[in-house]
Every structure is written in structure tokens, then in C-alpha cells.
Amino acid sequence: DVKVTQSSRYLVKRTGEKVFLECVQDMDHENMFWYRQDPGLGLRLIYFSYDVKMKEKGDIPEGYSVSREKKERFSLILESASTNQTSMYLCASSLLTTEQYFGPGTRLTVT
């Protein structure tokens, strides 16, 4: 079974803090993704990575950056957290163009 894990289920941060969300997959997948999920808006792609050190912007990259130094790990960074970044963050991985496997999500609250 594919396993995608995320470092925290719940996180509370203050406005202006730098926030790191970590994601690890154990199936040697090339692709990894970061989404945010908001009620009524579905899943919106923030960034994705198709290989180590390679990344591509998604639909809503502003205010976020990513890092992929190892194949199994994909980090999402909020450079200076703001209240409008309060959301559920989902990480996913996939093998080339196949279905994506999701982690449990991190519910981030920025106060």
C-alpha cells in the first residue's frame, strides 16, 4: 500500500511566521503535489514536483514555495504566514500520469 504521511495533522501559527509543512511518500513516486482544500472551492494545486529539485507552479503559488531535495520528501513553505492561508493542506504523490495518493492533510490555522 502506498503511504503518504504529513508531519502534522493540526498546526497553529501566528501571522508573519515562516511555516514548514513536510510530506513523505514511501512508493518511489516521481510526482508529488501540494494542494489546499477550502469549503466550496475543492482542491487547488499550489505546486507540484516531477523530480528531485524540479518544481512547477500550480494555480495558486503566491505566498508559497516548495523544496524537494530527496525523491521521497516534498516540503511546502509559507514564507510569511497570513490569515488567508488558514486552510487544509493536502500532499499527494503519483507515478507519472496515474492516480494520485493523498496524505491525511494538515489543518493550518494562522492567527
Added chain:
Amino acid sequence: AQSVSQHNHHVILSEAASLELGCNYSYGGTVNLFWYVQYPGQHLQLLLKYFSGDPLVKGIKGFEAEFIKSKFSFNLRKPSVQWSDTAEYFCAVNENRDDKIIFGKGTRLHILP
């Protein structure tokens, strides 16, 4: 740009009722199609997928979906729902040879016991 439309944002049914959730997409080329489900408090998981072949696809827990290319549709069906089907359902599509998947906004399904 690619888009995926789910017709219903919120559906309420009684147990044993039949279910059909609509999904339409905008891309005219070869596509892969997915339905994902998110049960309360759980992570998003794949319900079923269509890549090629028989346009009627069967998934887990008695769900099925039919790909109708001429209508750009991939509707999800279940003949008799159960209370445990209460969840949010997402339709998704990717163009063949594209790594990214476009998700619909989701349909919240609430089954009354």
C-alpha cells in the same frame, strides 16, 4: 483552460435511494477520469478510475461510473446508498500524458439513516 464541473454541491438522500452525481469536463482530447471520496475525518481516496476500454467502470463499495465521450461526462452512480456513504465526492480529470489532475469543487453527500 481545463475545467471540471460537478453539478450538485450538496445532495441529501435517504438510505436505499439511488444515487447519481454529475460530472462534466471541458477538454476535448484523450483524458483519464477519476472519482475520489473523502469520508469525514479521513484522507482523500480513489473510488474508481477510467483510463481506456469499457466506458462503464466499477469501483469500490458498489460505486460505478460511466464515461460518455460525446457528452464529456463521467457520472458516478450507486443503485442503493448506505448511511456510510456520507462523504464528499470529487470528480477529477487529467489530459493523457499530463501529470497534473484537475479537480471539481466537490459534492457533499449526506445520507439520512
